[in-house]
Every structure is written in C-alpha cells, then in structure tokens.
Amino acid sequence: MSATQGHPTEAVTKTRPPEQSRWDRAFREITTGNAIISVLAVVLALLVGAVMIAFTNKDVQAASGYFFSRPTDLLGAIWNAVAGAYSALFQGSVYNFRRPSFAAGIKPLTETLTFATPLIMAGLGVALGFRVGMFNIGGRGQMLIAAALGGWVGFAVDLPYGLHMVAALVAGILGGALWGGIVGLLKARTGAHEVITTIMLNYVAFYLVSYLLRDGFLKTPGSNNPKSPATQATAVFPDLLGPTYSLHFGFILAIVATIFTWWLLSRSNLGFQFRAVGLNPHAARVAGISVKRIYVYAMLLSGGLIGLAGINQVLGTTTSGFGAGLDSGIGFDAITVALLGRSKPWGVFAAGILFGAFKAGGFSMQAAEGVPIDIVLVVQSLIVLFIAAPPLVRAIFRLPAAGTTRRALPNVTQEVAAK
Amino acid sequence: MSEVPHDLQHMSKRDNFRSLLNRIDHMKLELRGITKKFGALVANDHIDLTVEAGEIHALLGENGAGKSTLMNVLYGLYRAEEGEILLDDKPQHFAGPGDAMAAGIGMVHQHFMLIPVFTVAENVMLGHEETRAGGRLDLAAARTHVREISDRFGFDVDPDALVENLPVGVQQRVEIIKALSRDAKVLVFDEPTAVLTPQETDELMAIMRQLKANGTSIVFITHKLREVREVADRITVIRLGKVVGEASPTATNVELASLMVGRAVDLTVDKGPAVPGEAALSVKNLTVLDPHGQILVNNVSFDVHKGEILAIAGVQGNGQTELTEALMGLQQRVSGEITLDGKSLRGHSVRQVLDAGVGFVPEDRNEDGLVGEFTIAENLMLDRSNAKPFVKRWNVQRSALADFARAKVKEFDVRSQGIETPVGRLSGGNQQKVVLARELSRDLRLFVAAQPTRGLDVGSVEFVHERIVATRDAGTPVIVISTELDEVAALADRILVMYRGRIIGIVPGDTPRAVLGLMMAGEAPAGEGAAA
Secondary structure (H helix, E strand, O other): OOOOOOOHHHHHHOOOOOOOOHHHHHHHHHHHOOHHHHHHHHHHHHHHHHHHHHHHOHHHHHHHOOOOOOHHHHHHHHHHHHHHHHHHHHHHHOOOOOOOOHHHHOHHHHHHHHHHHHHHHHHHHHHHHHHOOOOOOOHHHHHHHHHHHHHHHHHHOOOOOOHHHHHHHHHHHHHHHHHHHHHHHHHHHHOOOHHHHHHHHHHHHHHHHHHHHHHOOOOOOOOOOOOOOOOOHHHOOOEOOOOOOOOEOHHHHHHHHHHHHHHHHHOEHHHHHHHHHHHOHHHHHHOOOOHHHHHHHHHHHHHHHHHHHHHHHHHHHOOOOOOOOOOOOHHHHHHHHHHHOOOOHHHHHHHHHHHHHHHHHHHHHHHHHOOOOHHHHHHHHHHHHHHHOHHHHHHHHOOOOOOOOOOOHHHHHHHHHHO | OOHHHHHHHHHHHHHHHHHHHOOOOOOOEEEEEEEEEEOOEEEEEEEEEEEOOOOEEEEEOOOOOOHHHHHHHHOOOOOOOEEEEEEOOEEEOOOOHHHHHHOOEEEEOOOOOOOOOOEHHHHHHOOOOOEOHHHOEOHHHHHHHHHHHHHHHOOOOOOOOEHHHOOHHHHHHHHHHHHHHOOOOEEEEEOOOOOOOHHHHHHHHHHHHHHHHOOOEEEEEEOOHHHHHHHOOEEEEEEOOEEEEEEOOOOOHHHHHHHHHOOOOOOOOOOOOOOOOOEEEEEEEEEEEOOOOOEEEEEEEEEEEOOOEEEEEOOOOOOHHHHHHHHHOOOOEEEEEEEEOOEEOOOOOHHHHHHOOEEEEOOOHHHHHOOOOOEHHHHHOHHHOOOOOOEEOOEEOHHHHHHHHHHHHHHOOOOOOOOOOEHHHOOHHHHHHHHHHHHOOOOOOEEEEEOOOOOOOHHHHHHHHHHHHHHHHOOOOEEEEEOOHHHHHHHOOEEEEEEOOEEEEEEEOOOOHHHHHHHHOOOOOOOOOOOO
C-alpha cells in the first residue's frame, strides 16, 4: 500500500494545470472558503470598529490631550467608549438587562430575528448562485418583482385566511424566480454575463415597480403616494410570539428555506449537478450534464429564494403597503451574508442572524451611547473586505494557506528537525 | 540531425571563446542532503545530486517521487529543512526565484510562463525590461537579444511573433531563450516533453545537446525512459523522495523502470490476438467544422469491430480531438453519419451518447474528466447524476454510492486516504484510475480513451493498458487516441493515422514505427489508398 501512496505535494503543485483562471479560483475561494476565516473576519472587523469608536468618542479625544500626565484617563475613556458601544449593541440585539422582566428583556433578540429573516432568505439565494459559479447581484430587482406580484395578490385578491397567504407567497416566489430565470436564460442562450444582466434588471424592476405604484395596478386608489395598498389581513403572516413582538411566521419560512437549500445542495442530485457545474463546468458537460440547463435552474431557484425575501417584507414586516424602496439594501446585504456564510446554507443562516443583530443593535447603540450608526456599516463593510482578502486574515492570525494544511507545517517541523 | 554535432563542434569552439568574454562559463551544481517535509510527509529525504558543468543530468522518477519538490527547493520556491545548495562549491541561499535566477539557474516550466498576447521579444524582456531615456521600453534591444540567442542555437524564433500564434514547441524555445537571456548556466527542464509532439521532442533533444555543447548544465526531469536514454549523460533515479540509484544511459528500459517503481515492470502489454466480431461503430463521411467554418475533421469514414482496439495515431492537433468530441456529442457543427450497433448517434447530446453505452476517457482529465474538489465517490457518480442506481426520487443514494465507491477503489487500486478524499489531491495515475473506474462500470457498447496514459508514471501506464485490453477481450469495441507511438504499438489491433483532419491510412497493429512516422507526417503508405 505504501508504495506510491501519499505524495500529495506533486499532486498539488503539478497536476493542477491552469485550467481555470485566477479569477475563477479567487471567486471560489472568496465564496466558499473556510468558516474560520469568516469568524476571524468578524472579530477583526469588530476590533477595527473599536478603534474607530474610540477615535470618534469625545471623552477619548479630551483625555488624549493630557495623555502624558495621566495616561490611565485615556485608557479608561477608550474602555468606556468601546465597552459602552458594544454592550449597547449587544443589549439592542440580544438581551436588554435594563428591562424588568425576561419577556421584555428578550425583545431585542426577536427584533434581531425579524431583521435576519429576509437576509437569510436572500442570502440563501445569492449563496446558491455562488455554488453554481454565478454572481447574482440582482437581489434588489428580484425582491421588487416578487413584492409586486405577491403584494398584488395580497391586497387585491380575496381569498380565505391561510389560502390567501399561500397564494401570495407562491406568487412572490414565482416573481423572483421569473426575474432570476430571465438572467439564467440569457446566460444559457447568449452567454450574457449574469453580473451585467442582473444589475440592469435591477433598474428595470425598480422603474417598472415605481411606475406601477404611481399609475399601474399597484397604485393605492385615491392616493398620490407611490405606495401600494395595505396587505389584507387574510394574507398577513401570523405573529409567532403574540402582538408584543414583531417576530412573525417569516422566520419559520427562513428556517424551512435553509433546510431546503441544505437538502438541495448536499443531498439532491440537482444540487450535485449545481456543484459540479460550479466547480468544473467542462467536466460536468463531458459527463452529460447540460450546463446551460443548470444555469437556468440555478437562477430560477436563486431568484425564487430572493423572491421569498421580497414577499416576506410585504406579508410580514411592512404590511401597511410598500414602496419602491422596499428592499432597503437587503438585496445587496444578502451578498455579504452569503460571503460571510461561505455559501453554505447554515453558514448563511448564522451570518443572516449576525447581520440582523447589527441592524437591530445599531439603533440602540446610536440612541444609548451616541455612537453613529455608520460604525455598524463600517464594521459590515470591513467584514466583506477581510473575507475578500483571506490571505490578509491568514497573515494576521498565522493560519495555513487555503486548501493545504501543509504549507505552514514546515515552520513547526523546522525546530523539530533541527535538533 | 546527423550534421548537427559537426556543426556544433565547430560552433562550440568559437562560442567557448566568446563565452569567456561574455562571462558565460561552466557551472557545477551540487545539492547536498536536501530534506523537505510537508507535515508528516517527507517529500525529499537527504537527496544528494551533483550536476557537473556542461552535462545533461536526468532526474528520473514516477509522479510523486519528489522531483518537482526538489527543483522547487533549488529554484527558491520552497525552503528545505536541511541540506545546502552549492554552485561551483560555494554555498547559496535562495530566498526566492529571483535569487536563483541571479545566481544563474534557469527553469523551463512544464506549463509555460508566457503572456500569450505579447510578442516573443516582449515576453523575453518581461521582468528585466531595459529602458531608454524617459522610461521608454527598449524593445529594439530585446529584439536583438532574442535574435542573437535564436541564431546562436538555431532556434528559428521570430522576435516579433505573438506567442499565442506559435506552436507549443516554439513557445518552449521562447522559455529557453528567456532563461538564457538572464545568463542561466544551469537550466532545469521540468517534464519538457509532456506537451510536445514526437517531432518537437526530437528537436528539443537536439537543442539540449546544443546547449550542453555550449557549456550549459542541464537538469532534465522526466519519467519517460526513452528520452532519458537518448539524451542524458547521467541519470539519477529517485523514488519516494530518496535517491535510489544512479544509472548510465546504457541501462535498459527495464532496468530503469524497475529502479523507478522498485519492482520488476513488464513494459509490454500482455495481449492475446484480437478476435474481432461484427462492426459495431460505423463512421461515414464525418466532417467537423469549428465555429468559424474551418474544417477540423475532413470527410472521415471508418468502422470499429467488437473485440478490437483501433488506435487513432497522429501528431497532436490533426483532428483527433475533434473527431472524438464529435463522437461524444461535444461538437456543434457535425455532418455525416455515426451509427453504433445500427442506431444513429449524430446530433445527440452527450447524455444520449453516454446512455447509448459509450464510455469516454477525455484527453485532459483535470479539465474534462474530473471535478478536482469533489471526492472520489462524487466523481464516480458524475456521469450518472440523474438516474439509478445513485439517484432515487431526487435524492442521492449516499450509502449505495459509498459501497460502489469502496468497491471500485479496491478493484482499480486507487491509492488514497479513502473515498471522501478530493480527487485533486490524488496523483495523476490515481486520478486516471478514478476516471477509468467510472467509465468502465457502465454497460459499454463502445469505449473511447483519449490519451489514456498522458503524464502517468510507469506503474499506472501498465495498469491502464491492462484494463483497456481487458475491455477489448470482453468483446467491447475500443478506440484509443494517442500521440505516443509506444502506446499505439502496445495496444493497437489496427492503426488509423490522421493528418490535417483526414485519414492517411488504416494499417495493421504491427506496422513498423518508421512507416507510422511517415504517415504521421502526411505520406500515405505505399500501395494503399488514402482512406482504406
């Protein structure tokens, strides 16, 4: 057995011809790299965020003026600023210790989950695209079309309770799938790059929905506001924990969507084909997989998941009617969530909750400590930055290089061997 | 070829004199006790290697023996845990390829490090561009430089040609010029013939001899025995990271091969006479066009019978690839007729062709045959991802797949840590075994293997050839496409030679090499029509 076994060095360095371009490899590493990088990226981003909080804090600025006479003042001020900000972030997103009862104290967590719901759904859609090797930036457009179709069913059609909700849900998912499917079809038929077509379809969707809200079938009768009528009560998602909490049935759907995507990617044969095409479309084609068809299916499903996020907003979060700004950046935040979650369904789920926490906690951080909410955006952006530059994170934490755990090991064995 | 040495003697005297002035002189390379570990794996274990000035030293070993690791240590890409590198008896410390280059070591990589859209001169100057006043590139100087080296060695390279328009063999010469233009005194060739046609290989051998005559020391990394015996002055064989012996070029193939794999090797395939049955595959007037309307395969007709191996020989790029792709449904613009057991296959999708019972080993297994990041098990179901036995009602049957994979790994002797090992981590030979295991585990009516042993070590070649013959003996018609005459001679019952998209002739399997060589160069065999 030992004759020719276990010589991965040459296998790694030599039998990997430049079959895929550097960009393909970088894309894959950024979208599907390992979880440790994600966690460390968050830690790093919070550390850099702490530095910024300290710099922008008035007490810190004041104490730095007499640093050499009383250095402890500065350190104390920094500690107060950073600890205050991050504890406000925590209390605003997980548990508020200042509230009298557990029921009131836990409310921030339910807010976090409500914010997380559409991020998870749309994040799953983007992640699915990543796994097939496609960059779906069209979250905004897909959410808007989903909201338009599903929302219309929600306010204009009369159906019994429950059935109405299902109908609106299905219409929304189909809307997103349609908008994504166009992209898949264009790519399969003409080779048009999905990055360009999704961005352009974002504009088409935005102005189309804006028009429909002003003059079309989404217009509220007798109102000049470009806003749709409120969703009928028969279609609104039920509350999960009663009316005091905003958490609604959408969160259950997010869990279902996560399980579905997990099953799809790691257990189903369609997911197998998705991954094969994403990793090596040439080999997939030679093995009889229709790569073009897979592109279409993948974009249909990706758009459908993002559409779920869109309809979730209309039926769950802003049931009083929606405008063209409905997606409020979720379509783009979903890209970050998918990256942070490494395009793995449960990773996306966790990343979605973290970003939900940032959204929920950001407000209370601003309210309680006067820390600008922009710091949260800075932290979010830094996370993406660190994820997109894994070698940087690796260098900071002295992690081994991607794919090989061997590279770093010689450093260890050097001392052993040198004895 | 025979006049080259005369020429060279004459030339080398003159050039030796000139080289003294040009400070290009001989250099001796010595590696002492090089040890390189990757974790628990010892890739190089106290390797000693001395390359005397002006000699061609072959480094022979199977894939994974540690040849490339050693050369990467020499080139400053890896740092050895132990050992030292000496040039002319002076210890060297290379922190990176830049240091190695400055010290006079040049490397011709297996995969060329050239920019396709740049000209030869631009590629050669890349990295040490000479500039004139104002930072303008001195392209003229680079051009002269290229022409000088090209003329000196008879390379026949046009400095203004775009690299992407050059044949592979010429691109390799550009790499050599690049190394020489940086005053390389030791040239390392890493598997240089893997991408070359037989003719280009011969030309490269001549170039190596010429470089040697000019005083350049050469390290020639390979696993091809014939080439080693032809060109090397000394041979060092390494196996499992250790030097297992030195040999002289007079050693026989069998001796060298046994040293390489550590056991006796049978280089001839154990193959009984073919028992051809009825014609199974029939190709009539097949023509393949590229998207621009260029003819790639020109009106080709042939039959393959049950229980025979038809080898398609020819220099790379004469339509063999496109012919197989047309058979597999991978080409768009195909006319003519392809029938398998009486049923037409033309215009069918790859899926339909596979379902009709065609097994296919693509010529580039990394690009077309395997998904490197997938596990062995996943790769084994790649072509059956939509049907039984591995898929039921949308679900991948994981336990059935695992059982299947374990059985196949055993049957095909795939050396790995287990069926969950990503295929990209396997050696080339083991990767090819995975492809074979997959393709041969369906009920086949036709088996098509393109370059089935390209880049494989001796032990794996033996294994692959045995499986191909066994497939034939089971009564399946087999097509083997190969540019290696050794392989064609070992396997073929009949040989079809292609040249410029046409069939030059179909000849018996025992046709002498000289005749095949002429046919591959476009000369029809005497007394036969062009398309038999």
